[in-house]
Amino acid sequence: MKTFIKNGTVFKEDGISDGILVIEDGKIIDTDYLGAIPEGSKIIDAKGNYVMPGFVEIHAHGGGGADFMDKTADAFETVAKTHRKHGTTTILPTTVAASYESLLKVFETYRKVSASKTINYGGLHLEGPFISMEMKGAQNPAFIRNPEKAEVDALIEAGGDVIKKCTVAPEIPGIDYLAKKFTDNGICLSSGHSNGTFTDIEKGFSLGIRHITHMYSNTPTVRKINQTVYAGIVEAAYYLDDMRIEFIGDGCHFPKEALKMAVKIKGVDKINLTSDAMRAAGTNVSESFLGECLPENRVIIEDGVAKLPDRSFFAGSIATSDRMLRWVHFDAGLSLSDALRLLTLSPSKAVGIDKEKGSIKKGKDADIIILNKDLFVEETYLSRDFMEA
Ligand SMILES: [Zn+2]
DSSP: OEEEEESSEEEETTEEEOSEEEEETTEEEEEEEOSOOOTTOEEEEOTTOEEEEOEEEEEEOEETTEEGGGOSHHHHHHHHHHHHHTTEEEEEEEEOSOOHHHHHHHHHHHHHHTTOSSOEEOOEEEEOSSSOSTTOTTSOGGGOOOOOHHHHHHHHHHHTTTEEEEEEOTTSTTHHHHHHHHHHTTOEEEEOSOOOOHHHHHHHHHTTOOEESSTTSSOOOSEEETTEEEOOHHHHHHHSTTOEEEEEOSSSSSOHHHHHHHHHHHOGGGEEEEOOBOTTTTSOOSEEESSSSOGGGEEEEETTEEEOTTSSSEEEEOOOHHHHHHIIIIISOOOHHHHHHTTTHHHHHHTTOTTTSSSOOTTSBOOEEEEOTTOOEEEEEOGGGGSOO
16 A cells, blocks of 8 residues: 655755655655546645655664663563654664674674664774774773684674674774775775874775764864874865765764765765663663663763763763754754754665665665754654564
């Protein structure tokens, strides 16, 4: 049966339409339908609101009180439900530096939930363990290590089918082998938590790294080492045309002027926003934990961001995609179409799922959200919601 979404402003990949969006069998089959709606069809009335592609979140750790590193199906579903409520239709559960065994457990849990009706799981994002000790941020140093051939092989063997993105530091020993194995498996390699210089990032680029993880958070810029100045990741990210950049779009980690500059230099297609959300995202708690729920991991939540108890550092974002859209459009002043792209098509391109995801276009999956004019989510639909039972 066909579904018709009427009375909406439809944000298509190639423009805006006041026509009717037509969906059949989970796919978009028309974006500008103006004819009559056949009797007996399913109709969704968008009531004058915006009809948009669902958000694609390629870097999130948690939400709703749960973290993917809790490694249970319940935790995955809690995070998924929380982000879905805020318009995310595809998510890449993100791990942190952890033991090999712990990662295996995540792969196992992921496989259990991957057919979930709550959200589209787009594959896992491994943020570490192969990152720089100097740029570890909030990652646990006990689990940061260099990639040994045996572990790289074992990870591909055990998780090659579920890993979609991996954040690595390109300057650490063993990266050449990892890059070859991972890119051969279609995994998006992203440079992050790296202390690399421009030259290191250029080398990483030649090995297939095409993405920067949360730029300006543990990604050094120009600096002096032993009285010599070096350019860093930031300069390489702008200089290399085909390098895509991810920013944390919560309005706290990164200023709107820097976003405007990035969009001016790279264009909206090469920039994507992620929440990097921790477990307190989508809740109104004032205390939480970064990573495991242990006393030493306690953080406080204030001003819309997680902080260490002594307020010396941020301890993660609590943003959701709809909040990021509001920040980019209302605060940074990007057009609504451009703002939306940073949270939909650009992240889809970054991890290579843009054939099916990330925009309203004929033939693509009908992951659709309806937002009111204040950019709060009214409805979230996954393509599977439009399939015959
Ligand atoms: Zn992260």
